[in-house]
Amino acid sequence: MSNAQGIAEQAVLSAHRISKSFGEIPVLFSIDFDIKPGEVHAIIGENGAGKSTLIKVLSGIEQPTSGTIHFDGKAVTLPPNGEAEAMGIVLIHQELNLAEHLTVSDSIFLGREIKKYGFLDLAEMRRRSAEVLDTLHVHVDPDARINTLSVADKQMVEIAKAISRDARVLIMDEPTAVLSVGETETLFEQIRRLTARGVAVIFISHKLDEIMDLADRVTVLRDGQLIATVSTEALTPDSIAQMMVGRELSNLYPPKHEPDVDAPVVLSVRGLQAPGVNEISFDLRRGEILGFAGLIGSGRTAVAEAVVGLTHKTAGEVSMNGKAADFSEVAKSVAAGLAYMTKDRKGRGLLLNMGLQPNLTLLTLKKHLKGGFLDQNSEAQALERAVRRFDIRARDASVRVGQLSGGNQQKLMLGKTMESEPDIIIMDEPTRGIDVGTKQQIYHIIAALAAEGKSIILISSEMQEVIGLSHRVLVMREGRLAGKLEGAEIVEAEIMRYAAGIKQGGDDERISA
Amino acid sequence: MSVSAHEGAKPARGLRIDFKTLGPLLALILLVILGYLLNPLFLGEGNITNILTRSAFIGIIAVGATFVITAGGIDLSVGSMAAFIAGVMIIVMNWAVGAMGASLWTVLFGIGCSLILGVGAGFINGFLTTKAKIEAFIVTLGTMGIYRSLVTYFADGGTLSLATGARDIYRPVYYDSFLRIPYPVWVFILVAIVGWVLMNRTAFGRYCMAIGSNEHVARYSAIKVDRVKTATYILQGLCVSLATIIYVPRLGSASAATGVLWELEAIAAVIIGGTMLKGGFGRVGGTVIGALILTAIGNILNLTEIISNYLNGAVQGVIIVAAVYLQRGSLRTGRKKAAE
Numbered sequence: 001m002s003n004a005q006g007i008a009e010q011a012v013l014s015a016h017r018i019s020k021s022f023g024e025i026p027v028l029f030s031i032d033f034d035i036k037p038g039e040v041h042a043i044i045g046e047n048g049a050g051k052s053t054l055i056k057v058l059s060g061i062e063q064p065t066s067g068t069i070h071f072d073g074k075a076v077t078l079p080p081n082g083e084a085e086a087m088g089i090v091l092i093h094q095e096l097n098l099a100e101h102l103t104v105s106d107s108i109f110l111g112r113e114i115k116k117y118g119f120l121d122l123a124e125m126r127r128r129s130a131e132v133l134d135t136l137h138v139h140v141d142p143d144a145r146i147n148t149l150s151v152a153d154k155q156m157v158e159i160a161k162a163i164s165r166d167a168r169v170l171i172m173d174e175p176t177a178v179l180s181v182g183e184t185e186t187l188f189e190q191i192r193r194l195t196a197r198g199v200a201v202i203f204i205s206h207k208l209d210e211i212m213d214l215a216d217r218v219t220v221l222r223d224g225q226l227i228a229t230v231s232t233e234a235l236t237p238d239s240i241a242q243m244m245v246g247r248e249l250s251n252l253y254p255p256k257h258e259p260d261v262d263a264p265v266v267l268s269v270r271g272l273q274a275p276g277v278n279e280i281s282f283d284l285r286r287g288e289i290l291g292f293a294g295l296i297g298s299g300r301t302a303v304a305e306a307v308v309g310l311t312h313k314t315a316g317e318v319s320m321n322g323k324a325a326d327f328s329e330v331a332k333s334v335a336a337g338l339a340y341m342t343k344d345r346k347g348r349g350l351l352l353n354m355g356l357q358p359n360l361t362l363l364t365l366k367k368h369l370k371g372g373f374l375d376q377n378s379e380a381q382a383l384e385r386a387v388r389r390f391d392i393r394a395r396d397a398s399v400r401v402g403q404l405s406g407g408n409q410q411k412l413m414l415g416k417t418m419e420s421e422p423d424i425i426i427m428d429e430p431t432r433g434i435d436v437g438t439k440q441q442i443y444h445i446i447a448a449l450a451a452e453g454k455s456i457i458l459i460s461s462e463m464q465e466v467i468g469l470s471h472r473v474l475v476m477r478e479g480r481l482a483g484k485l486e487g488a489e490i491v492e493a494e495i496m497r498y499a500a501g502i503k504q505g506g507d508d509e510r511i512s513a
Numbered sequence: 514m515s516v517s518a519h520e521g522a523k524p525a526r527g528l529r530i531d532f533k534t535l536g537p538l539l540a541l542i543l544l545v546i547l548g549y550l551l552n553p554l555f556l557g558e559g560n561i562t563n564i565l566t567r568s569a570f571i572g573i574i575a576v577g578a579t580f581v582i583t584a585g586g587i588d589l590s591v592g593s594m595a596a597f598i599a600g601v602m603i604i605v606m607n608w609a610v611g612a613m614g615a616s617l618w619t620v621l622f623g624i625g626c627s628l629i630l631g632v633g634a635g636f637i638n639g640f641l642t643t644k645a646k647i648e649a650f651i652v653t654l655g656t657m658g659i660y661r662s663l664v665t666y667f668a669d670g671g672t673l674s675l676a677t678g679a680r681d682i683y684r685p686v687y688y689d690s691f692l693r694i695p696y697p698v699w700v701f702i703l704v705a706i707v708g709w710v711l712m713n714r715t716a717f718g719r720y721c722m723a724i725g726s727n728e729h730v731a732r733y734s735a736i737k738v739d740r741v742k743t744a745t746y747i748l749q750g751l752c753v754s755l756a757t758i759i760y761v762p763r764l765g766s767a768s769a770a771t772g773v774l775w776e777l778e779a780i781a782a783v784i785i786g787g788t789m790l791k792g793g794f795g796r797v798g799g800t801v802i803g804a805l806i807l808t809a810i811g812n813i814l815n816l817t818e819i820i821s822n823y824l825n826g827a828v829q830g831v832i833i834v835a836a837v838y839l840q841r842g843s844l845r846t847g848r849k850k851a852a853e
Contacts, residue, residue, distance in 0.1 A: 310732070310733065329735075329737070330732070330733065330734075330735040331735040331736075331737065334735045340733075342733050344729075347727070347729055347730075348729045348730055348733045349730060349733065350730060351722075351723055351726045351727055351730050351793075352727075353726055353793060353794070354722070354723075354726060354793075358719060358722075358723070362719070362723055362730075362731075362734040362736070363734045363735055365716045365719055365720075366716065369715075369716060372715065373710070373714045373715060374714050374715060374716065374719065416734075
């Protein structure tokens with residue numbers, strides 16, 4: 001719990017004993033954080049460690065439940081809704097906040113347009129935009145529409161926007177997640193230029209090598225706790241990974257039952273190519289839980305969606321039980337006994353404005369037809385079964401699904417998926433955003449399904465989960481398989497090395513671009 | 514149901530009137546009482562029959578529109594489509610009369626053409642929205658203009674009239690009754706019942722609601738979204754064709770003025786009935802009541818002197834806005850509950 005630099009005398013922005021709870025759920029516990037002018041300070045931690053909440057508190061978007069924030073040495077309450085920008089604290093969101101149809105110059109001056117006689121002074125705004133872009137050495141036409149720009153250029157526009165607002169603290173949430181290596185290099189040059197001018201930069205990244213490259217200090221968070229703030233020279237990627245991990249497996253996870261040695265391969269994927277997916281091959285055996293680890297956006301969901309026919313694969317073969325299984329639409333994969341449970345339960349999984357029953361049976365409505373008409377008794381019985389089997393708790397049957405807690409929504413979605421009686425289930429982030437009690441229930445359900453002889457692909461960004469449940473783990477990075485782990489090799493630091501690109505895949509000597 | 518009693522605070526329910534379910538019916542009852550008080554003739558058998566018959570056109574079309582809107586679409590072309598189908602029907606029947614003389618077959622031939630045209634026009638709307646991925650509003654705005662201009666062209670700017678021989682045979686379809694209820698009303702009742710069953714008792718209706726509620730969820734739930742959406746437009750076309758079949762014998766003619774603004778009246782009936790314009794929630798019963806309300810307003814204004822009949826549109830407009838406001842009001846309280 002040491003703040004390596006002590007309370008910095010000349011910190012531009014600092015947080016003291018910041019805690020934050022959402023409702024009754026604590027997310028941050030007494031965090032100390034500070035940043036000095038001209039410094040790059042990285043925040044790192046697993047998903048759910050509290051990184052995003054911390055930067056939201058630092059930029060005023062969220063107010064801390066307790067603790068104080070100092071700006072220029074004075075205790076302040078940062079104004080909400082991004083008004084802290086006026087004070088020079090600018091947050092650049094991961095999903096960039098630019099209006100797609102405006103021009104670059106419009107965007108840079110959005111909300112504080114320069115006016116002359118009450119009308120927009122377009123020429124002046126264009127001139128000043130060009131100026132700012134020039135100082136950044138960014139070659140973007142101020143008149144170009146945002147939607148014609150690459151993601152990297154959009155990010156540059158966001159930075160230009162921040163500069164034009166005289167940003168003193170620039171906070172970036174995973175700025176490199178969507179950038180190529182070359183684009184990342186350009187971004188880092190920009191950041192170095194900014195810090196040379198005294199701008200303080202806070203950034204979140206999962207990529208350890210980048211942090212080693214760019215940051216002066218690193219703050220490691222885990223489960224909402226401050227683990228350490230250390231200067232980068234004192235660190236190696238391995239020691240950061242160790243700090244991020246360092247937690248013991250509790251009995252949250254049921255004991256693993258290894259599948260039979262001679263269990264047949266039920267799903268085989270060879271050379272799969274699809275948008276965001278590059279040359280993926282793997283086998284899944286009967287009764288096996290195969291974990292898919294990797295960073296967000298590493299292509300795991302894209303693999304699942306291509307396999308079940310939600311998206312079209314451009315090349316590669318999929319076979320089930322030795323027979324070709326190239327599904328052109330979801331209905332076919334469901335009929336074949338392969339079900340995919342989406343990670344986006346609110347946007348893709350459930351109809352929030354409808355009741356439990358229509359949601360449960362939506363995937364398998366044909367089962368409840370009697371002479372062409374819906375048999376609501378049969379639907380009600382299905383719901384009763386699912387409520388019992390998955391312990392779904394709702395006030396009454398008429399309640400809309402949007403009113404259920406995340407955990408109950410997740411269990412309902414699991415029920416919906418299992419209604420199709422699949423042999424192979426791909427579960428994408430099955431415990432995202434739900435409480436630990438429900439997580440444990442879901443873990444036990446998953447293990448029980450595998451023990452029954454179902455085969456499961458578990459996609460999860462929570463490494464503990466992948467480690468606690470999987471018999472084998474595949475790690476994806478930038479659309480490719482970065483590594484395969486089995487048995488005792490399945491440890492968090494090892495997964496992290498593959499996921500962050502410190503280590504390249506074992507049996508596959510390809511080096512990713 | 515053995516759903517355990519947990520999960521959040523219990524919102525105050527019970528005595529509150531659910532405007533979405535009962536509202537349209539209450540409004541209709543109030544309107545009927547009002548109409549009777551203003552002029553007792555309003556509840557005369559002749560007038561009731563008149564209201565029912567007149568509401569049949571909009572009502573039948575609106576039942577189709579309920580499906581389109583529930584599935585998240587919109588069809589602006591129905592009025593023009595009706596005029597176009599009426600025009601083509603008349604041309605075709607006149608040709609048949611010229612070639613073979615007037616007989617029952619002439620009328621059946623015309624009806625057959627109408628059904629084919631309706632289904633075809635609906636398919637075109639559906640195909641363009643789903644496969645060509647053009648917004649339904651734009652597609653149907655386009656086809657609306659096309660059909661309207663085609664019927665004007667066919668009529669050469671004037672009126673297409675059905676040949677007398679065929680008109681005599683066809684006339685009873687609009688003017689005759691069965692069990693003292695006119696045929697158009699029977700068709701309306703039939704369409705309403707079939708529509709209600711489709712919406713509430715078949716997988717198709719459930720899929721419409723799912724798609725209108727969240728198309729992504731529908732796709733991830735293995736629903737063939739494009740096919741279902743196209744089917745709603747085909748159903749809409751079929752309803753337009755049925756409405757046209759009972760409309761043509763009324764005047765025996767079609768012109769550029771046929772079916773003007775029917776699309777808006779149909780949409781209004783759907784919305785007054787409690788279906789949400791953004792989709793996801795469809796009420797065929799409500800739509801039927803909505804169509805009756807719209808016709809009753811016009812009828813009351815005709816029978817009384819208090820408000821000029823010329824203000825019919827204004828009164829309808831007020832009712833539509835009020836209906837939507839009430840729906841949203843009850844939804845807002847629903848959302849507050851969800852936030853607890």
